[in-house]
Amino acid sequence: xxxxxxxxxxxxxxxxxxxxxxxxxxxxxxxxxxxxxxxxxxxxxxxxxxxxxxxxxxxxxxxxxxxxxxxxxxxxxxxxxxxxxxxxxxxxxxxxxxxxxxxxxxxxxxxxxxxxxxxxxxxxxxxxxxxxxxxxxxxxxxxxxxxxxxxxxxxxxxxxxxxxxxxxxxxxxxxxxxxxxxxxxxxxxxxxxxxxxxxxx
Numbered sequence: 001x002x003x004x005x006x007x008x009x010x011x012x013x014x015x016x017x018x019x020x021x022x023x024x025x026x027x028x029x030x031x032x033x034x035x036x037x038x039x040x041x042x043x044x045x046x047x048x049x050x051x052x053x054x055x056x057x058x059x060x061x062x063x064x065x066x067x068x069x070x071x072x073x074x075x076x077x078x079x080x081x082x083x084x085x086x087x088x089x090x091x092x093x094x095x096x097x098x099x100x101x102x103x104x105x106x107x108x109x110x111x112x113x114x115x116x117x118x119x120x121x122x123x124x125x126x127x128x129x130x131x132x133x134x135x136x137x138x139x140x141x142x143x144x145x146x147x148x149x150x151x152x153x154x155x156x157x158x159x160x161x162x163x164x165x166x167x168x169x170x171x172x173x174x175x176x177x178x179x180x181x182x183x184x185x186x187x188x189x190x191x192x193x194x195x196x197x198x199x200x201x
Contacts, residue, residue, distance in 0.1 A: 016113045020120035021103040028095035032088045032132050041087065041133040048073035049082050068176040069136035091134045098138055099123060101145045108152065140177035143169045144184045151188065 012019075047063050051074035057067045076090040102120050110116035147169035154162030170188065174181020 014113050017103055017107050017116045017120060020117040021099040024102070024120055024123045025096055025099045028099075028132065029092060032092050032095075033085065034132065037133055040135060041084075044069060044073060044133060044135070045082075045084065045087055048077055048087070052077040052082065065136050066175050066178050068172060069134060069139050072139060073134050087133050091132055091138075094134050094138050094142065098142050098145075101142060101149065105145050105149055108149070136177045137180075140173050140180040143173035143176060144180055147173060147184055148187075151191065 043063070043065075047057065047061070047070040050061055051057065051070050055061060057063050057070060063070065072094075073087055073090055076086050080086045080089070099120070102123050106116040106119050107113075110119075147166045150162050150166035150169060153159075154166055166188075170181060170184045172181075173184055
C-alpha cells in the first residue's frame with residue numbers, strides 16, 4: 001500500500017537536518033573551483049606558500065590575520081603541492097567539518113527538526129559556496145561551534161576533559177580570527193556565571 005504524501009513528509013521530517021547538512025556540503029563541492037577571489041584567497045595562498053617554504057609569519061613576512069589559517073593551508077601545500085586547486089580542496093574538507101558540527105549543534109539545541117534545518121541551510125547559502133577557499137572565518141566558525149558543543153557536553157557530564165577541550169577549541173578560534181575567539185571566551189564567562197547563579201538559586 002502506498003504511503004500518503006503526509007505520511008511521507010512525516011517520515012522524512014526527522015532526517016531533514018541531516019539532509020540539510022548533506023545539501024550544504026554538496027553546494028560547496030559544486031562551487032569549490034568556480035570563480036576567483038581577488039583579496040583574501042591570494043593573501044592566504046601566499047602566506048601558506050611562504051610557511052611551506054620554512055618562513056615564519058610576523059618574522060619573515062607580515063600578515064593581517066592571526067596565523068592558524070595559513071598553517072592549515074600550508075599543511076595541504078606540503079602534502080599535495082602548491083596550487084589554487086589544493087587550497088580549494090582544503091576548503092572542501094573544511095566545509096565537510098563545518099557542516100558536521102553545524103548539524104550536531106542544531107540537532108542538540110533545537111528539538112524541532114524543521115527549525116533545526118534552517119541554520120544548516122544558511123551555511124549553504126552564506127558559507128563555502130560564497131567564499132570557496134579555506135577562509136579564516138570558516139575555520140574560526142568551526143572551532144567556535146566545536147567549543148560550544150564541548151562546553152555543553154562538559155556541563156552535562158561534568159567531565160573536566162570536555163571543559164579543557166572546549167577551552168582549547170576557543171583558543172584555536174582565537175589564533176584563527178582573534179575577535180571571534182574573544183567573543184566565545186566572553187560567552188564562556190557569561191555562561192559559567194549564569195549557571196552558577198541558577199545553581200545558587
